[in-house]
Amino acid sequence: MSITEAALRGGAISVLVLLAVLLLRDARRVPAARFAALFAFGVACYAVVSASELASGLPIWLRPLRVVAMGNPVVFCLFAAALFDDDFKPSWWHALAWLAVVATGAACFWIGTPPARIAFSTIGLACNAVGAWYALAGRSLDLVEERRRLRAVLVVVIAFYATAIITSEMLFPRGSGGPALAAAISAGVLTIVMVFALVLLSVNREGSLIPFGQSEPQPLAAARRKPAVAASFAERSEGGEDARLLAALRALMDHDKVYREEGLSIGGLAARLDMTEHALRRLINQRLGHRNFNAFLNGYRLDEVVAALADPAQEAVPILTIALDAGFQSIGPFNRAFKSKTGMTPTEFRREQLGGRLAAE
Known part of the structure; x- marks a missing residue:
């Protein structure tokens, strides 16, 4: 050698x-x-x-x-x-x-x-x-x-x-x-x-690629490191712009329920907010703590499904119909996401919420 x-x-x-x-x-x-x-x-x-x-x-x-x-x-x-x-x-x-x-x-x-x-x-x-x-x-x-x-x-x-x-x-x-x-x-x-x-x-302002010793969500940690009284004018302006964009984003998600749309992409959502994809990724990641766009959308979808399954007025509506109406494209990913969130299958959750009145589907 x-x-x-x-x-x-x-x-x-x-x-x-x-x-x-x-x-x-x-x-x-x-x-x-x-x-x-x-x-x-x-x-x-x-x-x-x-x-x-x-x-x-x-x-x-x-x-x-x-x-x-x-x-x-x-x-x-x-x-x-x-x-x-x-x-x-x-x-x-x-x-x-x-x-x-x-x-x-x-x-x-x-x-x-x-x-x-x-x-x-x-x-x-x-x-x-x-x-x-x-x-x-x-x-x-x-x-x-x-x-x-x-x-x-x-x-x-x-x-x-x-x-x-x-x-x-x-x-x-x-x-x-x-x-x-x-x-x-x-x-x-x-x-x-x-x-x-x-x-x-490598370490940057958001931390290393693998979070060494980090036990809390990054947005909170970043906020704690930044003295509120010493914030610069640029930081205050950025915070105000972020607040406006967050309000617009929440309006699209909570009021317009755009998460129900088939094939919704981060580019399409950014276009509706009149902002770049990069800015929207930063907003959702750093301000809301999400690391994946599908996980961000599925959070809203699952909230809607959970509310529907616990609603006695919708007990006759098939679970698949509720899932598809909320924006899920197929039953497999929906079942996995639902069980990951609640620890139960959708049928078990509905039966528990409605007092066991439903027969097994």
Whole structure:
């Protein structure tokens, strides 16, 4: 292994281990931070076992690091899901998926044939595609501007580089690409590690991408940091404009009930308020505390459904009709959202509210 490759890999491993330690120390209660730490540790393991010096064979004491690195594609998917899906909850089947991928990888490497290695590499590429999909699919609905801007930077770049790594391993197994390829891979690992670390640890006026130690809603925390008596004229003007826009937004939602409209987008709502999409995202996120546009709309929809299901005058109206009238497009998302809000199915809620007078639907 050349001095250049050793220096690049050593720097990447040091940054990754430090990042994992910081994430677990300061934000271990945040699922995205835990998966980010696991991903960073997995990349560090890969940086060790993929060194050109070990191309001829991996010592037994380093094989656990290869096992950890094999499961990293699944960890990458879970990290993307936890960071970008506010409703994501870790589950036991995620651990089973990790174990299944690791077992498959171990079997493929034990077999050692090119088709087996290609099969495992294909699994890695599929996981990268899922992670990139998480980054891109909900971008238009993301109200956290920093997270929205950094989706492509953080996840798509990592997915692209991981795909390049997997492809190079398929084309040049066991370090057959030579010193130049090994150095290029090492330089790429260090570059992507620095991007990964800077993005996750960067702090702005709204806080870091992953909220370290934050236990209260960001708008309240921000308001507490800002002295009321020392507010500048610009801040007072901005607050007055926000109050006007909030009143207009609430009028559209409470009086006009625009949340019932099919296909309502943040662009369409911004046009009605004569403001930019960026300004509307900031308003809903920082002033109302919502992180996702669909969740913002569903809050109004669920309030309407809850009131209707508790109303004796509407006990003969089918639940599906009430849900569709409130703006839900199908029964599946409605049932999930309703149970998440109330802890009960719509039928159970209606039966409880109306004193058990309804037969099971």
